[in-house]
Amino acid sequence: MEVLLKNTSESEIEILFELSWEEFLPYCEKACLKISNDLKVPGFRQGKIPMEIVIREVGDEKVFLNAAELAINKEYEKFVSEKKLEKEIEVMGLPKIEILKLASKNPFSFKIKTAIFPKFDLPDYKKIALQFPKKEISATPEEIEEALARIKKSRTEFEELETPIKEGDFLEIEYNSPQIKEDTCFKDGFFLGQGGFIAGFEENLIGMKKNEEKEFNLQDKGKQIFFKVKVHKIQKANIPELNDDFAKEFGCVNLVAFKQVIEREIKKEKEKFEIQKIQTEILKKIIEQTKIHISELLLEAKKEQMMRELKQRVENNLKISFEKYLEEIKKSKDDLKKTLINEAKKRIQTFLILKKIGEQESITVERAEIEPLVNEFLKNFLTDEKKKNIDIDALREYYRNIIYTEKVLQKILD
Structure with a gap:
């Protein structure tokens, strides 16, 4: 077999493979065996049909294409393994394959274009890391009180009421307004007086009862807005008192100990956030000081991956089809993909840099x-x-x- 390797750029290679007919023939035999497992021919058992009979039944094109796939996978995998073992080349991403010649009793040749790990020099990343010292982190009294308020709220028990709505009740309502959004019914839950609606909205709910409907108009920024509201639930919130008994529900001996636990957790979260912030800044500096030639194949693959991720987020979170999302943002798929170029480059650069640092630092x-x-x-x-x-x-x-990635980032900080 002949293999010709050519560097088409700093980050891509092209490999030309040519197998003689004698070298390609075993792959044809394997392809025939695979095809014959599902083939029914009178006088022959499945999986035991001679090659010439298989070719007669399904045609040589199907056999040769199956054989080509087997040969490409095997020979390319062997090439990649050898080059990686010799530390000459490390391929990245999916290759682009082109069959050049495929015919009976002739050499089989194909061409593969693939991205490779590019050669580049790293800046002094340890020196860069020293420019971003860790700050002393603490939890403020306000943060502790806010956390306690959230915990209290999460432990609040609701008691359903049949009485008319009054200030402080927790409501579950639905409403619509053609001026806000046509043909859309909004559902919301809130404490009356804390809902954040436009002036006059919540005042109009006072005195309403469960399952009651009401229509009213309000003025906002010189415009008249029509609302139709239906009350589904009126509830009283039984908010627990902050005391030693409340603290004991969380395994603490008293309220003072509980506040100390909360303080430690807030501090831990803030330290984690601070480290992530520093790591982001360090990586940004390293990227700025590193010149890397990025393969167009790799860049295109990363943009496609990001498009798939975005599509999944849109469908899962917004509950609309990706086509509908594109209509709403007034962009085609190609237009949207173009906006991802810079972020795609940044992700590839980050991956390459972290991988190289990890190799230099012997991270495993x-x-x-x-x-x-x-x-x-x-x-x-x-x-x-x-x-x-x-x-x-x-x-x-x-x-x-x-x-x-976590180990490499921690090594940079250390």
Whole structure:
């Protein structure tokens, strides 16, 4: 077999493979065996049909295309493994494949274009990290009180009322207004007096009863706005008192100890946020001082991935189709994809830089570090039915990348 390697740029290579007919023939035989497993020919058992009979039945094009796929996968994987072992080239992303010649009793040739890990010099990232010292973090009394208020609210019990609405009641309503949005019914839950509606809206609800409907007009910024409201629930909020008994529900001996726990948790969260902020600033500086040639193949693949992620977020969070979303933002898919170029480049640069720093610092991730995260995901987020379809190796690689990135970022800070 002949293999010709050519660098088309600093970040892409082109590989020309040519197999003689004798080298390609075993792949044809394997393809015939695979096809014959599902082929029914009188006088022959499935999986035991001679190659010439398979070709007669399905045609040589199908056999050769199946054989080509087997040959490309095998020979390209072998090439990549050898080059990685020799530390000559590290390919990235999915390759672009082009079959050049495929015919009976002739050499089989194909061409592969792929992105590679580009060569680049890193700046002194440890020196850059020193420009961003960690700040002393503390929890303010106001933050502690706000946290306590949120916890109290989460433990509030609601008692449904049949009495007319009054100030301080918790309401569940639905309303519509053609001036706000045509043919749309809004649902909301709020404490009367704290709903944040336009002036006069909440005042109009006082005295209404459960299941009652009401129509009224309000003035806002010189415009008349019509509202139609229906009350679904009127509730009294029984907010717990902050005392030692309340603290004991959380495993603390008294309220003072509970506040100390909250203070530590706030401090921990703020420290985590501060570290993430510093890491982002350090990476930004490293990117600014690093010149990397990014493969167009890799860039296009990253934009496609980001489009898929955006589509999923739109459908899951906004509950509308991606086509409807594009209509609302008045952009085509191609227009939207163009806006992702800078972010796609930044993500690729970040990945390449962190990978190279990790290699220089001999960062490794052990299987024992990955498995607990994989097991937790499988246990908490997937049903038994969904577990059957999951790609465990891909899940392990996902968590390996997360752990690797965290270790590299921590190494830079250290």
